[in-house]
Amino acid sequence: MFQFKKLYLVAGVTSVITLLGACSSPPEYATKGTDLDVIVDTAPGVHDGDGYGSESGSGVEMLPLNRAGQDFSDGALEGEGGDPMADFQEIEGVEPVIYFGLNQYELNDENTRLVKHFAQEMLNNERLTVKIKGHTDERGTPEYNLALGERRAKAVAEAMMLHGIGLSRIEVISYGEEMPVEVESNEAAWQQNRRVELEIR
Amino acid sequence: MFQVISQIKAKVVFVLMFVLISPPLWAGLTIEISEGYDNAIPIAVVPFGFEQQAGGNSQGGNTPANKAAPVDLAQVISANLRRSGQFKPLLNSSLPSQPSNVDDIIFRQWRSLDVDNMLIGKLVDQGGGFYQVDMRFMDVLRKKQVLGKRWNKVPKENLRQIAHQISDLIYEELTGVRGAFNTQIAYVTLRKKNKKRHYTLEVADSDGFNAQAILKSTQPIMSPSWSPDGQKLAYVSFENGRSEVFVQSLDGAYRHKMASFKGINSAPSWSPDGKKLALTLSKNGSADIYTMDIKSRKLKRLTKKWSIETEAIWAPNGRSLFFNSDRRGQPQIFQVFLDTLEIRRVTFEGRYNANPEISPNGRYLAMVHGQGGFNIGLLDLHTDEFNVLTDTFLDESPSFAPNGEMILYAMNRKGKGQLAVVAIDGNTSQILKVKNGEVREPAWGPFLTNK
Numbered sequence: 001m002f003q004f005k006k007l008y009l010v011a012g013v014t015s016v017i018t019l020l021g022a023c024s025s026p027p028e029y030a031t032k033g034t035d036l037d038v039i040v041d042t043a044p045g046v047h048d049g050d051g052y053g054s055e056s057g058s059g060v061e062m063l064p065l066n067r068a069g070q071d072f073s074d075g076a077l078e079g080e081g082g083d084p085m086a087d088f089q090e091i092e093g094v095e096p097v098i099y100f101g102l103n104q105y106e107l108n109d110e111n112t113r114l115v116k117h118f119a120q121e122m123l124n125n126e127r128l129t130v131k132i133k134g135h136t137d138e139r140g141t142p143e144y145n146l147a148l149g150e151r152r153a154k155a156v157a158e159a160m161m162l163h164g165i166g167l168s169r170i171e172v173i174s175y176g177e178e179m180p181v182e183v184e185s186n187e188a189a190w191q192q193n194r195r196v197e198l199e200i201r
Numbered sequence: 202m203f204q205v206i207s208q209i210k211a212k213v214v215f216v217l218m219f220v221l222i223s224p225p226l227w228a229g230l231t232i233e234i235s236e237g238y239d240n241a242i243p244i245a246v247v248p249f250g251f252e253q254q255a256g257g258n259s260q261g262g263n264t265p266a267n268k269a270a271p272v273d274l275a276q277v278i279s280a281n282l283r284r285s286g287q288f289k290p291l292l293n294s295s296l297p298s299q300p301s302n303v304d305d306i307i308f309r310q311w312r313s314l315d316v317d318n319m320l321i322g323k324l325v326d327q328g329g330g331f332y333q334v335d336m337r338f339m340d341v342l343r344k345k346q347v348l349g350k351r352w353n354k355v356p357k358e359n360l361r362q363i364a365h366q367i368s369d370l371i372y373e374e375l376t377g378v379r380g381a382f383n384t385q386i387a388y389v390t391l392r393k394k395n396k397k398r399h400y401t402l403e404v405a406d407s408d409g410f411n412a413q414a415i416l417k418s419t420q421p422i423m424s425p426s427w428s429p430d431g432q433k434l435a436y437v438s439f440e441n442g443r444s445e446v447f448v449q450s451l452d453g454a455y456r457h458k459m460a461s462f463k464g465i466n467s468a469p470s471w472s473p474d475g476k477k478l479a480l481t482l483s484k485n486g487s488a489d490i491y492t493m494d495i496k497s498r499k500l501k502r503l504t505k506k507w508s509i510e511t512e513a514i515w516a517p518n519g520r521s522l523f524f525n526s527d528r529r530g531q532p533q534i535f536q537v538f539l540d541t542l543e544i545r546r547v548t549f550e551g552r553y554n555a556n557p558e559i560s561p562n563g564r565y566l567a568m569v570h571g572q573g574g575f576n577i578g579l580l581d582l583h584t585d586e587f588n589v590l591t592d593t594f595l596d597e598s599p600s601f602a603p604n605g606e607m608i609l610y611a612m613n614r615k616g617k618g619q620l621a622v623v624a625i626d627g628n629t630s631q632i633l634k635v636k637n638g639e640v641r642e643p644a645w646g647p648f649l650t651n652k
Binding site for chain 2: 138
């Protein structure tokens with residue numbers, strides 16, 4: 001048995017996710033010394049050879065696709081040596097947010113169980129994909145925090161994969177300290193901001 | 202000598218507001234200077250005379266009563282000199298007279314004020330929006346002109362630039378160090394409107410005036426970095442839902458997406474020759490340092506570690522880079538040499554040292570130093586002397602002025618991101634903030650003119 005009291009304290013996270021996911025309007029691009037904003041097309045992106053980058057190009061409105069309805073051949077990679085969900089227990093109403101200690105990125109037991117819960121949800125519905133978004137608090141440098149947020153998100157992604165979710169169903173994004181849910185500069189706010197959000201759809 | 206500055210004295214607080222340029226919603230930095238005046242040199246900056254050019258307009262050689270000078274050049278210059286912390290311009294109310302010609306100076310008036318140097322000048326309306334600017338910098342003791350210069354046919358909108366150039370001339374004359382007033386800064390502002398975040402990347406003069414947005418987005422913008430020629434900015438934009446690196450020319454001619462690899466694409470920094478970018482990419486696992494040839498876009502990987510490597514900057518000679526790595530558990534500064542890829546640790550003091558910035562002469566390394574709070578630390582690479590320069594809250598993103606005398610950085614005050622400037626000897630500071638928003642991620646641009 002375990003408790004999710006702490007997690008029930010979280011409010012408004014769902015709305016934040018909506019904000020992050022849906023409201024990306026194209027940035028305006030103004031030339032120096034004029035009153036008019038001039039929109040200039042972005043040059044083609046760099047291709048990595050690993051498949052990413054093909055959808056880049058315009059620099060405008062490039063949001064990751066909602067992949068619901070697409071077919072994924074490697075949807076459920078069951079782990080060897082038994083069902084990883086054997087000790088799974090249904091948890092209702094848990095916010096899909098995982099919190100971390102200061103400068104921490106490893107999952108504790110409670111967080112591992114939480115990840116397992118969401119992995120099961122995805123195993124039950126092979127059409128679901130997950131966007132794993134890593135965040136940090138505002139302390140420390142923005143660039144280091146961008147990397148730390150990725151590290152947190154990847155720790156969650158690895159745990160999801162361990163529980164049978166294929167890599168192709170997972171997208172990892174770090175926002176570093178750029179998207180706080182609490183803007184105050186105190187311990188309580190920082191605790192809320194050190195988080196990984198799962199956007200399963 | 203270096204000291205931890207505890208003297209944000211607020212003895213004298215000047216607040217300069219300025220008119221919004223365009224677009225009005227976005228432009229605007231307010232400067233607040235808080236400084237100790239202990240060793241500042243008194244200097245007289247006399248308000249410039251203003252005349253209509255003879256024959257240029259119907260009113261002849263006298264100042265028309267209905268027309269005021271478009272820019273108070275003396276005020277701009279004295280604000281600059283005061284901000285440097287090294288000079289104490291006299292208040293206009295304590296000037297015994299306001300000469301604008303050498304012949305009008307009564308030297309004994311000024312000697313009795315204990316002022317060694319004075320600036321006088323003249324602004325002449327040449328018609329059609331053009332102005333002539335004359336300046337003379339006087340040695341009061343020797344009753345001689347030290348510097349004299351005239352600018353002809355200056356467009357009205359460039360008059361502040363002339364004031365900055367005059368400030369640079371005076372600064373160099375009196376300190377022997379090139380002035381950095383005629384330079385620009387870049388920074389990111391964040392404003393919230395209807396619960397939506399609005400980010401802008403702005404470029405302003407070093408005194409916060411003439412702020413102009415060059416990019417607006419509803420998604421985060423990070424880490425602006427100036428090209429050495431001052432014509433381009435590299436930065437990180439989340440406009441496509443995740444971090445990508447862009448290069449934008451300030452004249453609006455182009456904007457290129459430089460890096461959008463899988464994972465994070467961040468921390469761009471220009472090589473001194475302007476041909477390469479240092480980048481942080483995590484396409485091969487954890488965040489590592491790469492260099493990219495801007496023309497061919499060829500990448501070279503400099504670090505291969507499970508740990509986080511980021512925030513690389515080039516040494517001024519272009520042969521090595523300083524970067525932040527947590528390979529020892531906490532962030533510390535390391536240096537990688539490009540020829541051998543040999544890596545050495547640079548910082549040992551304190552648990553958290555991140556975001557290195559090297560002074561233009563290569564001697565000082567500024568960084569974010571975490572010890573209890575986060576402040577700007579300065580390491581003298583020649584002597585290994587380390588000092589904490591700031592005592593504000595959540596200090597980050599240090600950036601040297603191109604003459605190496607001041608460091609611009611971001612901090613948090615009253616729950617809002619603001620910019621501050623501190624002298625490298627810790628002896629003066631100033632704060633820049635935006636109205637109704639936050640300002641962060643500052644980057645001080647290079648000298649705008651060749652010397």
